[in-house]
Amino acid sequence: MNASSLAILGAQPAFDSPVPIGQLYFPSWQRYESAFRDIFERQYYTNQGPLAQRLEERVQEFLGVRHGICVSNATIGLIMMPDALGLSGKVILPSFSFAASAQSLSWAGLQPVFCDIDPDTHQIAADRIGTLIDENVSAIMGVNLWGGACDLKALAEVAEENGIQLYFDSAHGFGCAVDGISLGNFGRAEVFSFHATKILNATEGGCICTNDDELAARLRNIRSSYGAGRFVEVVKTANGRMSEAQAAIALMSLDDFPENRENNEALYRLYAARLKDIPGLCLVEPSGVSRSNYQYVVCTVDEREFGLDRDLLIETLKAENVIARRYFYPGLHRCIPYATDFSQYLDRLPDTDRLCASCIQFPIGALVSADGFERICNILVSAHRLSARIRSRHAE
Numbered sequence: 597m598n599a600s601s602l603a604i605l606g607a608q609p610a611f612d613s614p615v616p617i618g619q620l621y622f623p624s625w626q627r628y629e630s631a632f633r634d635i636f637e638r639q640y641y642t643n644q645g646p647l648a649q650r651l652e653e654r655v656q657e658f659l660g661v662r663h664g665i666c667v668s669n670a671t672i673g674l675i676m677m678p679d680a681l682g683l684s685g686k687v688i689l690p691s692f693s694f695a696a697s698a699q700s701l702s703w704a705g706l707q708p709v710f711c712d713i714d715p716d717t718h719q720i721a722a723d724r725i726g727t728l729i730d731e732n733v734s735a736i737m738g739v740n741l742w743g744g745a746c747d748l749k750a751l752a753e754v755a756e757e758n759g760i761q762l763y764f765d766s767a768h769g770f771g772c773a774v775d776g777i778s779l780g781n782f783g784r785a786e787v788f789s790f791h792a793t794k795i796l797n798a799t800e801g802g803c804i805c806t807n808d809d810e811l812a813a814r815l816r817n818i819r820s821s822y823g824a825g826r827f828v829e830v831v832k833t834a835n836g837r838m839s840e841a842q843a844a845i846a847l848m849s850l851d852d853f854p855e856n857r858e859n860n861e862a863l864y865r866l867y868a869a870r871l872k873d874i875p876g877l878c879l880v881e882p883s884g885v886s887r888s889n890y891q892y893v894v895c896t897v898d899e900r901e902f903g904l905d906r907d908l909l910i911e912t913l914k915a916e917n918v919i920a921r922r923y924f925y926p927g928l929h930r931c932i933p934y935a936t937d938f939s940q941y942l943d944r945l946p947d948t949d950r951l952c953a954s955c956i957q958f959p960i961g962a963l964v965s966a967d968g969f970e971r972i973c974n975i976l977v978s979a980h981r982l983s984a985r986i987r988s989r990h991a992e
């Protein structure tokens with residue numbers, strides 16, 4: 597591709613079919629067939645079947661955690677947390693997150709207290725949490741983003757000093773470690789996502805990890821049906837069960853985790869080497885971890901230096917069949933119902949607002965080849981070089 601040939605300016609797209617963001621790992625057909633033949637022969641689809649049980653054991657072993665409670669997706673896992681922890685009143689969380697983080701509080705009738713983020717790491721600003729705590733705050737929900745982690749030590753200190761609980765939305769964090777300890781072992785509990793776009797993929801799925809036996813028993817009873825283990829009285833129950841089909845795929849994904857992580861890291865480093873020479877694109881390093889899963893390539897776009905704003909860059913890439921995304925947009929404090937019910941946050945989260953306007957996620961994962969990566973970077977170089985022409989074409 598030469599510099600005058602961008603699809604947004606009328607050339608042929610660089611890719612014939614869409615290149616998505618996300619891990620999107622597909623094991624070989626033979627492995628699928630064999631795993632699904634076993635399910636067929638056992639004639640057992642769901643309800644803490646042998647594959648779901650094996651997955652829980654393998655996750656526990658892999659993360660070095662006492663309990664891995666697999667669920668049908670991370671959203672339901674997060675929804676189960678407030679009742680399992682006995683939360684009330686308000687919970688502090690970052691506004692820079694996926695809808696599920698705040699929605700899980702809404703399902704429990706809890707009030708979110710939105711905290712700003714650290715603009716360099718994109719994680720919750722631990723030093724600003726103290727000012728948000730009042731007598732109605734019962735917990736902090738840290739969100740471990742982008743294959744990195746919040747300042748876990750600072751969060752644990754502020755939770756302890758104020759006698760409130762701490763748990764994590766670690767949807768992005770499977771296989772990451774802090775000072776050699778795997779995520780899954782921090783706070784009262786952590787919730788991972790095993791969605792198809794994540795490094796551990798059950799198509800849909802998730803897992804709640806905790807080292808607390810009592811909490812684990814409550815969570816298993818809330819998830820309901822077989823697999824509850826010890827009976828514990830709980831007020832609400834749900835159907836958060838993971839099916840055998842989901843567990844079969846997650847087990848294959850776990851087998852191939854080291855290879856997928858390595859592939860991600862190699863791609864991430866290639867992006868880092870190329871992006872540093874493109875003015876206005878600043879790659880975010882996974883923060884606060886001793887090991888990352890590198891499952892995201894996240895940049896901020898400086899419009900003045902790059903020549904295009906983030907949204908016009910997304911359009912430019914889309915014309916080439918490259919599906920970049922603007923996670924997370926808008927910030928949760930600007931989404932319904934929070935923007936209307938808690939309008940006090942609208943002018944209180946300047947770093948979140950800036951990031952929501954400039955953050956972009958590029959493709960990484962199993963479907964991105966070395967050649968594909970080269971083509972994506974060449975598009976970015978050309979988009980910068982031809983930014984004036986793109987802007988004037990866009991304005992027509």
Ligand code: T4K
Binds near residue numbers: 671791
């Ligand atoms: N907390 C945080 C911080 C989260 O980011 C998330 C989810 C959660 C909690 C809740 O976890 P889950 O309940 O989902 O387990 C995606 C994912 O659905 C979601 O898991 C993720 N975070 C969120 C950030 O992104 P979408 O709607 O943007 O993904 P989707 O399905 O559009 O896929 C992305 C791209 O991949 C598209 O271009 C289509 C393509 N694709 C997708 C799938 C699933 C394919 O080509 N093939 C596929 O099979 O939300």
